[in-house]
Amino acid sequence: MDPRIDILGLSFADLEGKVATLLPGGRGLAGKVYARAFEYGRLDLEGLGLSERNRRSWEEHFRVGLLGAGRRESEEGDFGPTEKAVLILEDGAEIECVLIPMPVRQKSGSSRRAEGRPRSTLCVSSQAGCSMGCAFCETGRGGLRRNLRAAEIVSQLITTRTLFGWDPANIVYMGMGEPLDNIEGLLGSLAVLTDARGSAFSWERLTVCTCGKAEGLAALREAAGTRLNLSLSLNAGDDATRNRIMPINRSTDLGCLTAALRDWPRRRNFVLALNWCLLPGINDRPEDAREAAAFARSVGRTVFNLIPYNPGRKPIAPAPTEEEIDRFEALLVGEGCLVKRRARKGGRIMAACGQLGGPGAAGVASGTAMAEGETARVAGAANETAVAAGAASGAAGATDAAGPLTGTEIGNL
Numbered sequence: 001m002d003p004r005i006d007i008l009g010l011s012f013a014d015l016e017g018k019v020a021t022l023l024p025g026g027r028g029l030a031g032k033v034y035a036r037a038f039e040y041g042r043l044d045l046e047g048l049g050l051s052e053r054n055r056r057s058w059e060e061h062f063r064v065g066l067l068g069a070g071r072r073e074s075e076e077g078d079f080g081p082t083e084k085a086v087l088i089l090e091d092g093a094e095i096e097c098v099l100i101p102m103p104v105r106q107k108s109g110s111s112r113r114a115e116g117r118p119r120s121t122l123c124v125s126s127q128a129g130c131s132m133g134c135a136f137c138e139t140g141r142g143g144l145r146r147n148l149r150a151a152e153i154v155s156q157l158i159t160t161r162t163l164f165g166w167d168p169a170n171i172v173y174m175g176m177g178e179p180l181d182n183i184e185g186l187l188g189s190l191a192v193l194t195d196a197r198g199s200a201f202s203w204e205r206l207t208v209c210t211c212g213k214a215e216g217l218a219a220l221r222e223a224a225g226t227r228l229n230l231s232l233s234l235n236a237g238d239d240a241t242r243n244r245i246m247p248i249n250r251s252t253d254l255g256c257l258t259a260a261l262r263d264w265p266r267r268r269n270f271v272l273a274l275n276w277c278l279l280p281g282i283n284d285r286p287e288d289a290r291e292a293a294a295f296a297r298s299v300g301r302t303v304f305n306l307i308p309y310n311p312g313r314k315p316i317a318p319a320p321t322e323e324e325i326d327r328f329e330a331l332l333v334g335e336g337c338l339v340k341r342r343a344r345k346g347g348r349i350m351a352a353c354g355q356l357g358g359p360g361a362a363g364v365a366s367g368t369a370m371a372e373g374e375t376a377r378v379a380g381a382a383n384e385t386a387v388a389a390g391a392a393s394g395a396a397g398a399t400d401a402a403g404p405l406t407g408t409e410i411g412n413l
């Protein structure tokens with residue numbers, strides 16, 4: 001392992017502190033070195049007027065840790081290609097991240113492929129593998145290898161930008177692993193990504209997706225304040241079904257989750273995203289929609305991300321048909337829920353929700369990805385459809401807790 005300090009794991013204040021200790025003469029350059037590390041993905045000391053000795057000192061203590069590039073796959077879709085990159089960590093472990101294209105919203109409310117470079121969301125991994133064991137997920141099948149360090153999470157952005165030219169507008173922690181099971185890496189990476197001297201993402205452009213670790217939620221609540229977006233993989237509105245498909249529910253049941261989420265600090269336009277992977281025969285009955293809606297009501301303003309199941313190597317259900325998706329969407333809407341239906345993208349390259357860590361393009365049949373580009377409907381506004389072209393996981397842009405969403409607000413989601 002390279003013993004040098006990886007700048008991608010440091011906030012600017014942290015770098016300044018390290019430089020003050022290790023390179024007292026280099027403090028004046030810390031800002032430039034930091035900005036260049038994030039812009040160019042390397043320790044760029046050119047043109048800084050450094051003597052050979054001082055340059056060697058920087059290089060002796062610091063580095064910019066790009067990840068190794070493994071397989072890269074792409075699947076064309078309505079809003080541009082969904083791309084998946086397999087990246088290789090220093091110890092040889094492989095992780096995956098996905099660039100998901102998003103539609104561009106037009107004044108008319110319709111969507112089209114972006115001219116030039118489309119807006120996109122980068123889905124990053126927080127762990128190599130995962131210990132949560134969700135029944136519908138390829139990543140969980142392989143178990144946990146290890147947590148990613150903050151620098152390794154941030155480096156997914158910098159590596160893919162440097163090597164492939166990816167330039168996402170949003171980042172969602174929804175790749176391999178449970179981010180709240182790696183709270184140190186998660187909080188460290190959030191601090192770096194939002195540092196104005198470096199990659200300067202606004203908190204509203206970041207979304208953490210969790211299967212529901214209550215203690216992790218408490219830590220995140222303390223650190224992130226009100227601007228971060230949050231999304232919960234719900235998938236069942238009753239404990240018996242959720243216990244079956246998401247083992248985390250046996251220790252943190254729906255009652256615990258309700259209590260944890262009720263306390264979640266809310267900005268005025270906060271909307272909690274509830275992900276529902278539609279598993280025919282498991283969570284698509286009218287009572288499932290009823291219970292899902294009851295949970296949603298118990299935690300404040302929410303939006304359902306309805307994600308058709310992507311059967312992997314060991315399917316627990318068939319992929320839902322369009323009719324089955326229509327029917328469950330209508331059930332949720334009938335219960336008064338706001339629903340965003342997710343487009344089928346990335347399934348052929350195993351880049352869709354629940355497929356990371358799988359066998360790659362050679363793997364499995366068609367599926368879906370967590371991509372923007374779907375209609376949103378809400379009860380009481382049945383004729384009102386709008387393009388879901390908002391921030392990462394769709395949790396940004398609505399209004400505060402009371403009252404129905406207006407058409408404009410729906411359009412902003």
Ligand code: SF4
Nearest residue numbers: 130132134137140177
């Ligand atoms: S869905 Fe998320 S939390 Fe569950 S096993 Fe997969 S990666 Fe882990």
